[in-house]
Amino acid sequence: MAVFAERGFGAAKLEEVARRAGVAKGTVFVYFPTKEDLFRAVAQSVLNTHMSRLEAAARGPDRPLSELIPALLGRAAVAAETQLPAVIRLLIAESRTFPDLARVWHDEVIGKVLHLVTSAIKRAQARGEIQSGNPTLYAFSIMGPMLAGVIFREVFRETGAELPDLKRLAAQHAKTIVKGLLRQGD
Amino acid sequence: MAVFAERGFGAAKLEEVARRAGVAKGTVFVYFPTKEDLFRAVAQSVLNTHMSRLEAAARGPDRPLSELIPALLGRAAVAAETQLPAVIRLLIAESRTFPDLARVWHDEVIGKVLHLVTSAIKRAQARGEIQSGNPTLYAFSIMGPMLAGVIFREVFRETGAELPDLKRLAAQHAKTIVKGLLRQGD
DNA sequence: GCTTATATTGACCGGCGGGTCAATAGCGTG
DNA sequence: CACGCTATTGACCCGCCGGTCAATATAAGC
Numbered sequence: 001m002a003v004f005a006e007r008g009f010g011a012a013k014l015e016e017v018a019r020r021a022g023v024a025k026g027t028v029f030v031y032f033p034t035k036e037d038l039f040r041a042v043a044q045s046v047l048n049t050h051m052s053r054l055e056a057a058a059r060g061p062d063r064p065l066s067e068l069i070p071a072l073l074g075r076a077a078v079a080a081e082t083q084l085p086a087v088i089r090l091l092i093a094e095s096r097t098f099p100d101l102a103r104v105w106h107d108e109v110i111g112k113v114l115h116l117v118t119s120a121i122k123r124a125q126a127r128g129e130i131q132s133g134n135p136t137l138y139a140f141s142i143m144g145p146m147l148a149g150v151i152f153r154e155v156f157r158e159t160g161a162e163l164p165d166l167k168r169l170a171a172q173h174a175k176t177i178v179k180g181l182l183r184q185g186d
Numbered sequence: 187m188a189v190f191a192e193r194g195f196g197a198a199k200l201e202e203v204a205r206r207a208g209v210a211k212g213t214v215f216v217y218f219p220t221k222e223d224l225f226r227a228v229a230q231s232v233l234n235t236h237m238s239r240l241e242a243a244a245r246g247p248d249r250p251l252s253e254l255i256p257a258l259l260g261r262a263a264v265a266a267e268t269q270l271p272a273v274i275r276l277l278i279a280e281s282r283t284f285p286d287l288a289r290v291w292h293d294e295v296i297g298k299v300l301h302l303v304t305s306a307i308k309r310a311q312a313r314g315e316i317q318s319g320n321p322t323l324y325a326f327s328i329m330g331p332m333l334a335g336v337i338f339r340e341v342f343r344e345t346g347a348e349l350p351d352l353k354r355l356a357a358q359h360a361k362t363i364v365k366g367l368l369r370q371g372d
Numbered sequence: 373g374c375t376t377a378t379a380t381t382g383a384c385c386g387g388c389g390g391g392t393c394a395a396t397a398g399c400g401t402g
Numbered sequence: 403c404a405c406g407c408t409a410t411t412g413a414c415c416c417g418c419c420g421g422t423c424a425a426t427a428t429a430a431g432c
Contacts, residue, residue: 006282007282008279009196011283013388014389015389015390023410024410025411025412026392026410026412033391034390035390035391092279093278095340095342096193097193097194099345102342103345103346111347134358137350137351137354137355138358140331140334140338140350140359141359141362144331144335145326145329147330147334148330151333154281155278155288156288158281158282158285159288160289161297164323164326165323168320169326172324173326173327176319176324176366177327177362178366179365179366180363180365209381210380211421212423213379213380216379220421221419221420221421
């Protein structure tokens, strides 16, 4: 994972993977027939880790959006400290080369997050907490800035640019977007 | 550009570039010493195109945010119909391999957009139009969902997932985020 | 139309890295 | 300790593609 994340699929050398794993190159091929298989296995493994955490979060009670959104964005800021950003970068980079992997990621992670948020929005709309509008697009309004922040940090880390503080971003954006969504003053 | 966008830098073959350009492989090397040089030149060219458009937009008058934001997001939705999304995907993918390119993109494009938005926010804060808070992070709140939408479409185009309509997203998000930012009801 | 200058070509080279496999090391068992 | 079985190794193979260059086509000058 580390090697793929640093170099991308194409530029990652299996010899380096082997070296960092503390084995010889041949050993890698005993367990993974091809480079592609290794990549898929590794991506799937990271996916499974984060998916199980998500499942747990989704089983929570039906809190009002004004609580759910700050909690969700806060969690995203924490998750951004793991290797998840690198994996997201990889996914974006290789989505053309591995469309099947993109589909798995969509169905198993992104789709679930999206569903989690949109269904919460629909319930909030039903009980009159927030204004009308397309729930899926609202999900982008809620989550988009965090994704943008994560990618910004990934892409411009080496350029000396000032990087956004994701926890502050989560806090400030949560406050702003909740105010924008609430029905009061509509 | 088309070949790089489809395959990524590593997997792009110069023979295919030459074929699509209607010349022989050798001819490419007459004008671009190496594959890297070609890539940089091509990326720079796309960058210049979009930069000049941006310069023009930045020279506009100091409109209130409630007008500026819908206009900005609407423009982003239009720009998403060009090859810009593919270039953004490439930039994200190759930012580790070409950190200098990432720097150029930051300084010439992203940084300027960010500055355009943050300075508008500061002025709006100064005249009491919107609430206090970190202007840079607000810029992420404003632009982030569009970036997320663009990337979503790029990554999941082939998976049969339902793709967000960027114009609707721009319209709905503009309305929502402006409401969230305005001072009234603070 | 002949000559010189320039642009284009595509067969060829060499290195790199994914993938193979005979040789070797390690380990469980009696 | 001996034997057999499995796990590991790394030298080697080979196809691919970035890059070269002598040969060729095209254009310019007179």
